[in-house]
Amino acid sequence: MTITTPRDDTASIATPASLGKGWAIAGTTAGLASIVSIVGSAMSGAAYDKSVAGDAVGITEKLSEQTASILLMHTGAMFSAVLLLVFAPGLRRYLQARVPVSSLLPDVAAGGLLLVVVAQLMGTALTTEFAFGLADTDQVVPETAVFFGHWIGTVPWLWVGAGVAALALGIAGRRHGAVPGWLVWTSLVLGGLTTLFGVSPLQYMAGMTGPIWLTAAALGLLKRA
Template sequence: MSTTVTSETSTTQPTRPAPAGRAWALSGVGAALTGAAGIWFSLAVSPPYPTDSVLTPEAVVAHYATVVPQLLGFHVTTVLAAVLLLPFAAGLHRRLTGRTPAGSLHGLVAMLGLVVLSAVLVLGSGLNTEFIFGFLTPEMLVPSDASFYSHWVATISWLWVTAGVSGLAVGVAALRHGAAGRGLGVASLALGGLTLLLGVSPLQYMAGFVGPLLLLVLAVAMLRNRS
């Protein structure tokens, strides 16, 4: 007596990965634009320095009481830039990791630079709630504290130095491993290097002029090339 066992073999079709979406790259564009807007608002609210006298803390309080809407704009745009940086950083990491050799650190370094920048922008906006509404009742504020706040607003959110590190990582990945086009690689090295150089110099806040442009170039390039 014999027994025949019939085995059924199921064939599983390989799953094709879904194409990468556009949202992460769009968030990078948004982060660049809102980051630049935050820099502009920071300039717009800076107290004017008199040429024939010393700017007193009381004069700082009086000035800020007249620019509360601009201070609100500074807060909203700076925090939005910080939030929008995170999905772009994650998407950039995924893009570079998929186009560089296994074990390469380019994607991780690029992501970390933007994540650190996001934290810096949050800190740059961190005193806004306490002071912005306080300027509506200036008699409740200590003038010397407001003077410190004016320096905080004009400095911290300008510290885009780590975006320069991200730009260099993208540039090296593009030129050495073909992770992106050669044009983007050259632009990333140039803008990233300039942002980093300004950031490590005593005029470190000047990185805020170049960093948003670097971020916009990276985001637009990633948006155009979805493969």
């Protein structure tokens, strides 16, 4: 009869293996693209312009003048979303090689970034129809254009998932030395702020801190890749 000794997963840490730099480059580019997206969204604020507040026709006219900004938001968000599909599993594998096998931190970090992907995908879901439809405002129902203006001013800013990912990375660095000290504190501070913003009524503020963390973290990890 063979007796096997149970594996102690809590103490097991895989030997770090090189993942190359592609995933970290993708993350850095995603961070920069997401900043572009947020800038584009902020420049498409006809729905929040006090000079036309409550005037659906006036808001529609202003939106028709902001199609370049709308397309900038769309392009930045979609580039970021696609690139995060590379960075998220790369970050997961990077952490798996540096934390105990039983740790949830790698999965939490990747899962948080995938939430950002969903938010960016949904945030751009209506842009093609309206960006080109606004070329002829007579063919657009003003109230639907107002809704669209609010949509692109809110949904792409839902970056709470990045806050969770940042906290996971910061904790992995704090407990297991997975990342250097500066990135530990950058992740904990920006991750904490992003998460607090995201779960509060100020949830769209997460769109300001999340992309900054993503860019800084990806750059830091690129240097270690």
